[in-house]
Amino acid sequence: MHCHIGSQITDLDVFDQAARRMVALLAAIRDEHGAMLLNLDLGGGFGVAYRAGDPELNPAQLADRLRRTVRSACAEHRLPVPRLTIEPGRAIAAHAGVTVYRVVSVKHTPGALLVAVNGGMSDNPRPSLYGARYSVRLIGRRGAGGDRAASVVGRHCEAGDVLVPDARLPADVRPGDLLAMPCTGAYHHSMASNYNLVRRPPVVAVRGGRARLLVRRETVEDLLARDVG
Ligand SMILES: Cc1ncc(COP(=O)(O)O)c(C=O)c1O
Known part of the structure; x- marks a missing residue:
């Protein structure tokens, strides 16, 4: 049963x-x-x-x-x-996965700080599909200027491509920064798609300071492999 x-x-x-x-x-x-x-x-x-x-x-x-x-x-x-x-x-597996995004652009508006990253609804459709909530933080350097309310958005040119609508990030967050989103070890890589023909990211195992590639980054050739016309 x-x-x-x-x-x-x-x-x-x-x-x-x-x-x-x-x-x-x-x-x-x-x-x-x-x-x-x-x-x-x-x-x-x-x-x-x-x-x-x-x-x-x-x-x-x-x-x-x-x-x-x-x-x-x-x-x-x-x-x-x-x-x-x-x-x-x-x-x-959920806690074993952390997604690392690179900031590609930052827009300061009077009401909001919009932080666009090099991923989004194609590598993690859960926030857009049904409002799943994640946290996100700056990694790799210390931020300055205190934390501000921010929306972390994806790169897919869609109004719904919002990864974290209610993030708090350092006021000086800028292109090139890395953002880490924890608890993405489950229903993440398995749900990734080629939405807008965006290539899927690699999966890397990290242990004791060593990194090992588990799934390689998708290439343009991968995307074109079924193109027979
Ligand atoms: C039959 C069955 N067992 C186990 C699970 C795992 O549950 P979850 O990963 O959502 O905690 C699911 C998910 O929907 C399921 O359908």
């Missing part, structure tokens, strides 16, 4: 409820059909904190709670405890 109750869930109680219902279903199937199902997959949707202060599910606490819940529900229904499976999804 398998269930998946949703995504970005941070409340342990709802997993608990799902586990109880699933065990009740296993009991109903046994009673009605005489079949004893021995594997229970409780799915995923383990919420991760995209920004400081966001709630996050603790997988160790969840595992502990689910084991206890399934054991007690099985005892109630006089069922053997099934083999449990979970699907942590983004919780496996």
